[in-house]
Amino acid sequence: xxxxxxxxxxxxxxxxxxxxxxxxxxxxxxxxxxxxxxxxxxxxxxxxxxxxxxxxxxxxxxxxxxxxxxxxxxxxxxxxxxxxxxxxxxxxxxxxxxxxxxxxxxxxxxxxxxxxxxxxxxxxxxxxxxxxxxxxxxxxxxxxxxxxxxxxxxxxxxxxxxxxxxxxxxxxxxxxxxxxxxxxxxxxxxxxxxxxxxxxxxxxxxxxxxxxxxxxxxxxxxxxxxxxxxxxxxxxxxxxxxxxxxxxxxx
Amino acid sequence: xxxxxxxxxxxxxxxxxxxxxxxxxxxxxxxxxxxxxxxxxxxxxxxxxxxxxxxxxxxxxxxxxxxxxxxxxxxxxxxxxxxxxxxxxxxxxxxxxxxxxxxxxxxxxxxxxxxxxxxxxxxxxxxxxxxxxxxxxxxxxxxxxxxxxxxxxxxxxxxxxxxxxxxxxxxxxxxxxxxxxxxxxxxxxxxxxxxxxxxxxxxxxxxxxxxxxxxxxxxxxxxxxxxxxxxxxxxxxxxxxxxxxxxxxxxxxxxxxxxxxxxxxxxxxxxxxxxxxxxxxxxxxxxxxxxxxxxxxxxxxxxxxxxxxxxxxxxxxxxxxxxxxxxxxxxxxxxxxxxxxxxxxxxxxxxxxxxxxxxxxxxxxxxxxxxxxxxxxxxxxxxxxxxxxxxxxxxxxxxxxxxxxxxxxxxxxxxxxxxxxxxxxxxxxxxxxxx
Numbered sequence: 001x002x003x004x005x006x007x008x009x010x011x012x013x014x015x016x017x018x019x020x021x022x023x024x025x026x027x028x029x030x031x032x033x034x035x036x037x038x039x040x041x042x043x044x045x046x047x048x049x050x051x052x053x054x055x056x057x058x059x060x061x062x063x064x065x066x067x068x069x070x071x072x073x074x075x076x077x078x079x080x081x082x083x084x085x086x087x088x089x090x091x092x093x094x095x096x097x098x099x100x101x102x103x104x105x106x107x108x109x110x111x112x113x114x115x116x117x118x119x120x121x122x123x124x125x126x127x128x129x130x131x132x133x134x135x136x137x138x139x140x141x142x143x144x145x146x147x148x149x150x151x152x153x154x155x156x157x158x159x160x161x162x163x164x165x166x167x168x169x170x171x172x173x174x175x176x177x178x179x180x181x182x183x184x185x186x187x188x189x190x191x192x193x194x195x196x197x198x199x200x201x202x203x204x205x206x207x208x209x210x211x212x213x214x215x216x217x218x219x220x221x222x223x224x225x226x227x228x229x230x231x232x233x234x235x236x237x238x239x240x241x242x243x244x245x246x247x248x249x250x251x
Numbered sequence: 252x253x254x255x256x257x258x259x260x261x262x263x264x265x266x267x268x269x270x271x272x273x274x275x276x277x278x279x280x281x282x283x284x285x286x287x288x289x290x291x292x293x294x295x296x297x298x299x300x301x302x303x304x305x306x307x308x309x310x311x312x313x314x315x316x317x318x319x320x321x322x323x324x325x326x327x328x329x330x331x332x333x334x335x336x337x338x339x340x341x342x343x344x345x346x347x348x349x350x351x352x353x354x355x356x357x358x359x360x361x362x363x364x365x366x367x368x369x370x371x372x373x374x375x376x377x378x379x380x381x382x383x384x385x386x387x388x389x390x391x392x393x394x395x396x397x398x399x400x401x402x403x404x405x406x407x408x409x410x411x412x413x414x415x416x417x418x419x420x421x422x423x424x425x426x427x428x429x430x431x432x433x434x435x436x437x438x439x440x441x442x443x444x445x446x447x448x449x450x451x452x453x454x455x456x457x458x459x460x461x462x463x464x465x466x467x468x469x470x471x472x473x474x475x476x477x478x479x480x481x482x483x484x485x486x487x488x489x490x491x492x493x494x495x496x497x498x499x500x501x502x503x504x505x506x507x508x509x510x511x512x513x514x515x516x517x518x519x520x521x522x523x524x525x526x527x528x529x530x531x532x533x534x535x536x537x538x539x540x541x542x543x544x545x546x547x548x549x550x551x552x553x554x555x556x557x558x559x560x561x562x563x564x565x566x567x568x569x570x571x572x573x574x575x576x577x578x579x580x581x582x583x584x585x586x587x588x589x590x591x592x593x594x595x596x597x598x599x600x601x602x603x604x605x606x607x608x609x610x611x612x613x614x615x616x617x618x619x620x621x622x623x624x625x626x627x628x629x630x631x632x633x634x635x636x637x638x639x640x641x642x643x644x645x646x647x648x649x650x651x652x653x654x655x656x657x658x659x660x661x662x663x664x665x666x667x668x669x670x671x672x673x674x675x676x677x678x679x680x681x682x683x684x685x686x
Contacts, residue, residue: 075640091653
């Protein structure tokens with residue numbers, strides 16, 4: 001589904017990603033862990049299409065050259081980024097926002113607009129997944145939301161848009177255990193053999209709730225170690241210093 | 252475009268003034284002539300007119316008279332607000348057009364021209380006309396008093412509730428020369444009454460409107476007033492609205508401007524009793540080399556009054572926006588709550604905005620706040636929308652609509668709110684296709 005070859009990215013002349021290689025197949029969950037400043041968020045931004053980066057290398061998504069596509073086209077093609085810091089949009093209700101997103105996606109896929117009653121039914125079902133009340137739905141997108149509400153709203157939008165590849169950028173950071181359970185529960189219900197998740201996290205704790213197939217360690221702009229969920233436990237126990245030491249010894 | 256006149260405006264008015272002895276209200280007009288010769292046409296050397304240059308008015312001839320239009324050729328239907336039960340008053344090139352207006356006079360309600368009002372409801376008109384907009388405040392007000400020959404009057408007697416909305420059309424049409432109009436207008440809401448007025452300025456030909464509107468809001472009365480300059484072509488405008496509020500009254504104003512050559516709106520409210528509420532809302536979109544200048548004043552003279560002011564603008568092209576909001580809290584006005592906010596988005600590098608809150612507070616037990624912001628569209632917000640599958644153009648429109656939506660939400664007439672939202676979409680589209 002996603003094939004990343006020697007991806008490099010720099011911003012304002014500073015190289016942040018220094019040659020990433022990664023393959024993600026349908027049905028897989030990949031966790032990307034790493035210390036602060038290792039390039040985790042840059043990787044998710046570059047895949048989603050944020051402007052301002054100088055990018056080289058190759059990102060193939062379902063066989064298409066992803067780097068050529070505008071961010072909205074990537075979204076229509078089934079890529080979803082759950083933001084680390086979801087943006088507040090005063091004056092735009094979640095309901096109207098989602099209706100626009102869904103209908104733009106359907107237009108691209110040459111489907112008719114969704115009728116109002118199916119849309120509202122879908123909203124209700126998906127909101128239940130992350131225990132979002134009706135009162136939140138009427139409010140402006142993320143405006144005045146708590147940290148946990150914002151993250152639940154991201155997963156709600158993920159559920160609405162049914163992407164093939166979902167990237168969760170530190171969705172767990174700052175969540176209390178109840179919110180974490182809700183968010184992880186939502187993700188687990190959405191997992192299936194056709195979609196894939198890239199979970200970027202700082203903390204192993206999330207991976208107790210969303211069991212990954214693979215764990216990668218990103219350090220200094222490169223994936224320096226890959227393994228299974230046991231690797232995450234080892235990182236939790238020993239921290240990142242031994243990885244840094246290994247990498248630096250190798251150089 | 253404009254015919255350049257060699258002698259000064261004051262010179263040209265001399266002959267006119269010499270013949271004033273026979274005109275109605277001669278004494279008042281002579282006083283206005285004296286006030287004007289002392290004040291002159293405002294120009295950017297006056298602090299209050301620093302950014303707004305209407306001094307070319309000097310080159311216009313106020314006495315030339317606007318062209319006479321065959322009223323049967325005028326079709327107001329494109330400008331009507333759908334689904335509104337309205338009484339319509341129409342001014343064409345500054346003259347009242349009775350044939351296409353519905354003058355309205357029941358026992359306790361009146362809507363019509365000033366000249367009809369002077370015959371039918373002389374007492375309230377004489378009690379209020381000329382009491383609030385002072386001749387010596389500004390040259391343009393003096394000129395209006397000197398030159399005005401008609402205007403509208405809308406009246407609600409004590410405890411009278413108007414069910415219909417009065418819509419006043421100020422239409423300029425049928426000339427390539429810039430015509431000069433001076434209407435002198437009056438809204439009187441006596442104690443306990445309630446009325447809603449929508450003024451629509453439509454310029455299909457170049458015009459300079461120099462209008463004065465006085466509004467007397469009696470005790471416990473409610474006045475809602477909309478000033479819409481949404482199809483206003485290459486117009487020059489100086490409009491002064493002077494509101495006087497008695498105790499327990501409410502005045503609401505929304506001024507919405509999204510085109511015009513040089514537009515200056517002076518909106519001033521003063522309180523002469525306790526527990527008044529004043530709300531000013533403003534919205535402006537600028538394109539090309541439009542200049543839109545909103546000067547507001549809330550004069551808190553009495554205790555326990557509340558005022559709130561929210562102006563928002565989007566500046567495209569080489570537009571120049573000006574906002575000057577003065578809040579005066581006089582020594583007796585304890586327990587005043589006064590709030591003001593002006594927020595702007597600049598779409599281009601060549602657009603400008605000058606925004607100036609001006610608070611003068613002489614009482615010590617008050618709550619006042621003000622804020623002014625100028626920014627561009629937020630790139631993080633834009634990316635968030637794009638990453639959700641909303642293309643650039645649509646994402647910009649959504650964010651800009653949301654930005655000004657805060658003002659449109661304050662429009663209290665649902666039919667008007669819908670009408671404005673629809674027009675807003677068209678205007679934002681026009682602004683954005685230039686990227």
